[in-house]
Amino acid sequence: MTCVKALLIFVLCSAWGHAANATEAPVTPQQAFTRSFASPRLEMLAEGSPFLVPQRGTYPGWYRTLMTKVLAKNPDSMPKKHSPGCEPDDLQGALESAPSALERARRLDGLFQKCGSEWETGTKGPTANIFRLLRTRLDLDRHPFLQPVMLNLPGGVRLKGLLALKGDGKKRPLVILRLGIFSNVGDFMPERFLLMQLFEQGPANVLVLENSSGADFVANNAGLTLGGPEEALQNLQVARLLRDPQEPLSKLVGSLHLVGASLGGNGLFSTAALQNLQKGKAWIDSYFAFCPVVHLRDTLHHAIRSGAEGTLVDVWISRRLAGVRDRVSSLAATSVGTWWKLRPYYWPEALRFAEAAYPTAPGLREGLQVPPALDAPLWEAAEPWAWWQPSKAPFLVVATREDDIVPVELNAARLSAALGDRAGDLGLAVLREGFHCTLAAAYDWNVISALVNAGTLAGAPGRPPKRVTFDMDLGQLMTAQDLKDLRALTYEIKWPAGGESVELKIHASAGGRTVDFGTTLPRNEFDFVFLNPGSMMTDAERFMLERWLHKNLRVELRPQRQGVMARLSWPQAQAALR
Incomplete structure (x- = not known):
């Protein structure tokens, strides 16, 4: 193609006009x-x-x-189950443990050859x-x-x-x-x-x-x-x-x-x-x-081509780089240049x-x-x-x-x-x-x-993030025997009234049945500090924390003497050593 x-989307939809001014608001x-x-x-x-x-x-x-509200979609960041060796954590671990950028590139090639089709x-x-x-x-x-x-x-x-x-x-x-x-x-x-x-x-x-x-x-x-x-x-x-x-x-x-x-x-x-x-x-x-x-x-000269394609790209460039027109006399003198001949003129002049x-x-x-x-x-x-x-x-x-x-x-x-x-x-x-x-x-x-x-x-100096854990005793909701038949472990994120906390509802399919359990944690337990009151929490902040949890939250079920324990864990930055 x-x-x-x-x-085409850029050229036809985004070239003309300019953005609206931001509305005034008090400092938060x-x-x-x-x-x-x-x-x-x-x-x-x-x-x-x-x-x-x-x-x-x-x-x-x-x-x-249109693009950021009407047609906008949150990216699908929900964790997906991949085959052994092809989880995102496997890719991240392989890159983080590589001793050099050369080795990271080599491992990238290998993992995308192995796992690319399922990714x-x-x-x-x-x-x-x-x-x-x-x-x-x-x-x-x-x-x-x-x-x-x-x-x-x-x-x-x-x-x-x-x-x-x-x-x-x-x-x-x-x-x-x-x-x-x-x-x-x-x-x-x-x-x-x-x-x-x-x-x-x-x-x-x-x-x-x-x-x-x-x-x-x-x-x-x-x-x-x-x-x-x-x-x-x-x-x-x-x-x-x-x-x-x-x-x-x-x-x-x-x-x-x-x-x-x-x-x-x-x-x-x-x-x-x-x-x-x-x-x-x-x-x-x-x-x-x-x-x-x-x-x-x-x-940059690759974009200069005669014909409809090159001319359309040149039109788009002229709108995105409109501020140059006033500084270049040959551009200020005409609005269409040689476009009517299906020949670009704006980008060549801008490059000169x-x-x-x-x-x-x-x-x-x-x-x-x-x-x-x-x-x-x-x-x-x-x-x-x-x-x-x-x-x-x-x-x-x-x-x-x-x-x-x-x-x-x-x-x-x-x-x-x-x-x-x-x-x-x-x-x-x-x-x-x-x-x-x-x-x-x-x-x-x-x-x-x-x-x-x-x-x-990878290899950045400083203290690596610590791993924070939160344990939940599930009592008799599940047994160690159930874990041998664990088929799925998923979770949902809910937002209780007030905005100061996040609720995690976890679903475990094991032993032929689904067990539901959950907990509520303060929103500042994770790797952000929300300074605005919970009543002011915006959708942008909720989406941000959801994406962070999707990538970083880990849920494990562990057998114990009586029943099962659920362990939640996540990374958190450590304060620098003084």
Whole structure:
């Protein structure tokens, strides 16, 4: 299927208009906690901030409502029974115990060959994969744990982000998630599953960063930046900021990890190469790139094609990158250019503008060791392979075989040729299903969550989560003999009135009958601290805790001298050792 069919939803539904302003609301205790980490370099954006005003090129309000409310679906995160060796825990354990990114990639290949067919959801083809992913329900506007921020970087660069903190003040891994082409932190869609799995289901705090091709970044900064060296410099300056003891947020950073998707993954390669030049300053502990652009010029020019397909893609780009029109005289002079000839004109002109504008922010180099290669023209500077040193921090790359947007043969498949024996600890796995890393649509949600979390955090320094247990004596409800015929063990999640607790109703099918039992636990027993009163608990928070329980709660039935004991267990972050 062609790229234009895969992008049809975007082109026809999401190009025109812009998002609505957020409604004003009082500051909640959850927001107050996150905002307590503000600093001059890390602004917390509140309602009324000019930086929250939608820009041309953001998704229209009606489209966001359609995709995130009317058609939105919660991902199917309920645990599913898989064959021995193919449970999500098996995948997570295999990746966490691997000594290197190279070995993690090897184990990924092996497990997806062995278990991939039973992990697949049956969603096939680009359009079905993209549509399923875009419908993922996540309320970015009203999620109490998500806080818009503005990072003020050297060189006058303003970089918008979305900060997600667990609310407990513990030192944890912090993941920087760099979004893909044209993505803004207020309306991103394809990358939502990464935020949900890393923050809602994993142990990390997360900082989502806009792509520098997004409408907000273009409006708030000079020139046009497309991945490559300038996003790498942004990444390093953000990492440097988060590691600075003078920054309040640094007190929560136990380790730092950089994840990027698509064009957002391109800067990871230059970031890793630059990081290796910073003597004695290992700010970033690991890298994980999903379907990354490896060769910037070839991939960006790949979208320029004559005919209906290329023209339709060019129309979409012109709407998502509308802010550039005012800065390029040849674009401002006409609204349709050569579209009537079925020939793209907008994207080629935008690329020429980006090339001429580089570097847009020389001040980003402040305090960093930078090679002379970054002084070359953009397309040469965006290829760090000539000055690449073997990667010291683990670097994992995952791509999908089917990808018309970032073709694997132009990108990930060329890594070994570009690096040869200088790759260092860089591992690559190419998966059979999915289109441009729509992994959470193509495969079981919890399997991909295990991949995302373990692939990002394996080997992270700091104290591992502890295992909390809660035992229930079932008395004579079940016997040890019943356990020999245990056929199914499932549970439901209920929400008692008041919102301060969660009820677990457990069903065990054994001995030819079904036994029901359960318990009620405080919502703060798990790995989040809910600071807002239970009466204020939102659907977004309920869905978040349900997804966390689906991935992390374990229920075991154990025989004892008289009857059976049920043991519930879950992971919980430990306070850092002082």
